[in-house]
Amino acid sequence: TQNRYEKSLNELSLVEDLHQDGEKLYSCETCGKGFNKRNKFMSHKRTHTGEKPHTCESCGKSFSQKNNLSSHMRTHTGEKPFPCEICGKSFSRKSNLLVHVRRHTGEKPYSCETCGKRFFNHNALLSHMRCHTGEKPYSCETCGKSFSLQSNLMRHKRIHTGDKPYSCETCGKRYSRKNDLFRHTLSHTGQKPYSCETCGKSFSVQSHLVTHKRTHTGEKPFSCGTCEKPYSCGTCDRSYSRKNDLLRHMISHTGDIIFSCGTCQKSFTSHSLLLHHVNTHKDSHSGLPSYSASLALPQQGSSS
Incomplete structure (x- = not known):
């Protein structure tokens, strides 16, 4: 027992010495990256092996890290434990809150080395970089069309599936794109959030405002010389x-x-x-389009 105790003390002393010297206890054999904590080392190794040991009991989706599973579970429970102190909006992930707060502060810490454009988060920068490289890593399994953004691929796939996940709370009409739902809801509220700075005329659709502003500027962006x-x-x-x-x-x-x-x-x-x-017209006699x-x-x- 005494020998085991002394051995444990010696091992602890060795660990403390390694920490003091700034050395890493665990080194990844694949990429050479070092870690002081075993759990972080094990999580890192899964980025190479693709192992996902943490499974959601509700939908079966698997994750490589336990904290990612915890964040995912909130999509089922609706829990949003991270509120914004400025506007009160809540988020299911702390990282999403941090990105949101930057919209209040105006901070854009991620800069494109090619054109200098700045972004709130790293993923937005990576997506932007593809407009310079032309990379389109997301391909449709049905027709083979490729996209630079995963969100654009998901939106495109609804053409094949007919899926319309966005529903109007007022009339129940469904849409495949969130922007289309937003435009539709304005037909119920009568809201016209896009105003011309020159004459004050308002529009429910931003593209209509852009077209209208050309009546003031005389711009003809599609005109053949x-x-x-x-x-x-x-x-x-x-x-x-x-x-x-x-x-x-x-x-x-x-x-x-x-x-x-x-x-x-x-x-x-x-x-x-x-x-x-x-639907924008009504027959003068029957009242039907x-x-x-x-x-x-x-x-x-x-x-x-």
Whole structure:
């Protein structure tokens, strides 16, 4: 017993000496990184092995580190234990709170070495860097299309699945994109949060404000310097001043069905786009939206 006790003291003394000397007790054989604590060393090793021993009992998702599992569990419980002292908004992860606080302080500690643009968090910087490198690491398993951002891939995959995870609390209408839901909710509230600084006119959609501001500046960002017809057909090179005219023309090449609005004659290549549009009109007699569909056959030997 005495020998075991002395041996333990000697081992403890050795550990203390190593800490005092700044040496690392555990060294990763794969990358050489050193650690003083065994649990951190073991967690690090899983980044090489891919092992994920911590599993969520609710959904079965696995994690390499226990703290990541704890954070994940809050997605099931709804717990948000990290509140912002400035605005009161709460978060399930402390890291998300830290990033949020920077939006109040304006701090952007992560800078792009190529263009100098700064960001609130490291992930945003990494995503931005892909606009310089052209890297698109996220690929759709269904059609093979690649994306620079994982969020863009997830949004794209809903085209294949038809998933619409965003639901309007007022009328129950569902959307595949969060921005589309936000625009829709404005139709209930009548809110127009985007105001023109020149004339004060307000808009419910930011893109409409951007278009409106050009009436003050005279800017024509899509204008061709030769003919002022910015929309060109890739098949016959015919140009149009309006995007809708180009879409109508391109159908003459493809033979697709034209979905036309009975009120303003505007045409669409899909029924869903037409239905979204016709709701802006009301038939003067029936009170119902009016629309029709017709088949446009390809015109042989013609470029229009």
